[in-house]
Amino acid sequence: MYGHLWRDRCGQCEIPYPEQSRAAYIKQDTIRFDDKLITCPHCDGYIRPDIVWFGEALPVQAWQTAEEAAANCDVFISIGTSSLVYPAAGLSQLAKQNGAQVIEINPDPTPNTIVDITIIEKAGVILPLLIEEITAL
Template sequence: MLAELSSALIAEVERAAKLLGAKQHICILTGAGISAESGIPTFRDKQTGLWENYGAEDLATPEAFTRDPKLVWSWYQWRRRVVADKKPNPAHDALAQWQYHTQSSGQKVTLITQNVDDLHEQAGSTVTHLHGHLWRNRCSQCEIPYQNKSKGSYSSADSMDYSEALISCPHCDGYIRPDIVWFGEALPVEAWETAEEAAANCEVFISIGTSSLVYPAAGLAQLAKENGAEIIEINTNPTPNTIVDITLAEKAGMVMPLLIQRITAL
């Protein structure tokens, strides 16, 4: 792995590791880039197959579901099938290893994600989801979580029913929808409060695989900076952001294992 990284990047990883090893409160925000390394398409990727004429922004909205619930439900069932066999990559594994290490080191590492997949959980991490969960459903009207009587509450690809037939809520007869935050919807209150508190009280904020362009999540780094934190960005295409102190312009799967190896060795 080291042979694939430039000497300049390795030096920056060493600098980041020394900084992180000396701090107690770390907040990490992950975005689509970390899951893309596991083969999960991002919203910016061109749709394929039957969906190539649709834009994600035209389907992932409450208005689209109201207008054509069958279309939106079918698209999400397709996305679920695409994601079903994807596994954590070395970046997910490294973050889980770091969280495990903190049990004895006394460090507090709060992991926040904008992703709706469960790759962090599969790797063994404890994570707060800002944008919902791909493997959960709820009613579009009364918002009660939906549980399939034969399979219980969906929590993974293995327990998901991939039928494209619309489901009606047993409580109010509204249509069941994915438990995902769509464009124009508010973030879940508890998850956002956790993210804000972690960002405001951290000593280092790490952004991994996210463009820092989608608000309100993009404002977490700014909040951390305003409260004295140093900012590390890990992204193949770094954002032109003047608040970043250390930039690691490489895939997270390449950088994170080395970074965590250095941190846990301190």
């Protein structure tokens, strides 16, 4: 919903910028940090990570997909969030209104009163264990 950190796009015309993709840096096992900003070959806008920053609108299709999933799920798992930043924070409420059980995974539990189960742990610790349990069923 918030984009893809390992992809780039033009901040002005929104065209994906694959020429300098971060995926290439991962394959090379090195990351170069240059002082020079990369510009778009189409419009001269600056190339930026393909993610949503604070204050920017979420992509419409991604938001609609998230809303539909939250409205139709049996279990909603909120992972590592403060549950304070909207509109995403409203997804757990939407799920709850439609009968879902809400599970929160967070080392610092939130004061969210709609949570049914709170797992006080880091996502990197608990998620592999949950996946192991689910796949064993």
